[in-house]
Amino acid sequence: MKKIAFASGKGGAGKTTISMSFHKYIKDVSVFADCDVDAADAFLLLEKEILQKEPFHSGFKYSINETNCIQCGECIASCIYNAIKKSDKHYIDEFACEGCGACEDVCQCNAIFSKSNHCGELFIAETIFNSRMVYARLVPGEDNSGKLVHEVKKVAHQQVLESGKEFLIIDSPPGIGCPLMAAISGVNLLVIIIECSQSGFKDAVRLMDVAGKMKIPFITVLNKSGLNPDIDQNIEQYLQAEKKHLTGKIPFDEEFVRILNRKELIIDSEILSGNLEDIFLKIKNIITLEK
């Protein structure tokens, strides 16, 4: 089994749109994992039916028992996140609390208690083209997205094995922090989508740095090219100088948005599909060769 992740650093560069189409391109041999657990969107277009739904628990949430609390203020001093507030009574701001439990250690009157934190849901679903997809929804405002990403990958991995498929396609979250690293760790190939803009370029370079540190092999695809030919050229020169593989270019086209609004995939578009299939064939050939 081979794992292939699509990431970009920058948000809105086209990760989901492109990876969903890639899934359709090899739908008979792949499972799709949406690892953007902050804002999972692929299910809006791909999902036909939810097959399984599981709660996800991680970490702890702390609260103060008012009856026991003598308002000594020890806990306030112990919290480096300034999450314990004082009004007419002491309370813990759940959004600022990291769940470390330092407050519990200093409380003399057993007023602080914890409970296991329910922070999201994980779904296994059948897609509109009868393949499997796995995604998750973190409760808005929650932490622990890296762990949930890990869980999505684990369950999706299982799905690939159980259904005898060859590929796991991972749609990564934006950024280069914990959730992103959880999404791309251990993949056989990373496809970096570079949005042809100053910010898209800069973000992709930071992502390449992270991928390099994690020793993950990657290739690149330019998206939204042609708006600023000089920027496109800068990116291409950079990739050439750094000896990074450029697999293909997808031009900026208003058709992209129109297709999305019709809830269709870009690979179904007559205007875009030809170029896209060329790129996908190349990616498929590369991953087949990757160890």
Next chain:
Amino acid sequence: MNNISIAFASGKGGTGKTSLAANFAKYLSQDKNVLLSDLDVEEPNVNIFFPDNHKPLKSNMSTINIPEVDKVKCTYCGECAKKCNFNAIAVFKDRISIFNELCKGCGRCFNVCKTGAIHLKKTEIGKVNEYSNESLAITEGVLNTGDIHTKSLITDVKNYKHCEINIYDCPPGTTCPMVESILDADFVVLVTEPTPFGLHDLSLAIEVVQKLQKRFGIIINKSNDNDFIVEEYCAQNGFQVIEKIPFDRDIAKKCGRGEFYYNDDSYSSKMQKIYDHIKGAMI
């Protein structure tokens, strides 16, 4: 109105938070003191719009406290590992391991160690850079590549708040980094785009700002003939669309280059309208 903080956020990435925040900040700085803070510390891009900002006026290290163990004093009792909620410490019979990438720097291990074997060492997670462009000050957080302490760095960048108007360019998403970014904002501008993805992520972002009881308004960026999906949703739920910025090849081109569009008449009036709306909401 003194010292207000306005956060530009969105659930979905790439909706135009940074370009709007930069244009808005630059517009307001024509007659006000403005601080623009780049809180998208994993991928900071505000400076794309300020090509003269080659070198920061000041660059400060951002750190968290990671434990270090004195192997002579350590009795391998395992209390620190037991108390660590992030599983960042593992203690064996005669060995102890600390996993920096899991540690959140809370210091609980230091507090519970009875033999004084743990001390906390300041460890760099990134930088906070300060720039100045006349009446527009800029602070930017840059997370070290490979580091995961996004939230701590965001908190650090916000410690530099000092202007009449503080504008935050927030990270995408709806979880911890986004929450940390808007936690002390007086008003949250949610930037969306009129696509099914934009709408879905907007609804998640609204869930967060409502939980935090923030005042908020919505801007439809890349506005086109599909706006109705966002507008219908907003009308049904009583949310207000403050302004729309059209989907325009020329604007896309400018944003791609890091060029401003606020100085065009029709756009400066949009910036003013956004400001007036926020000012009105503050009363």
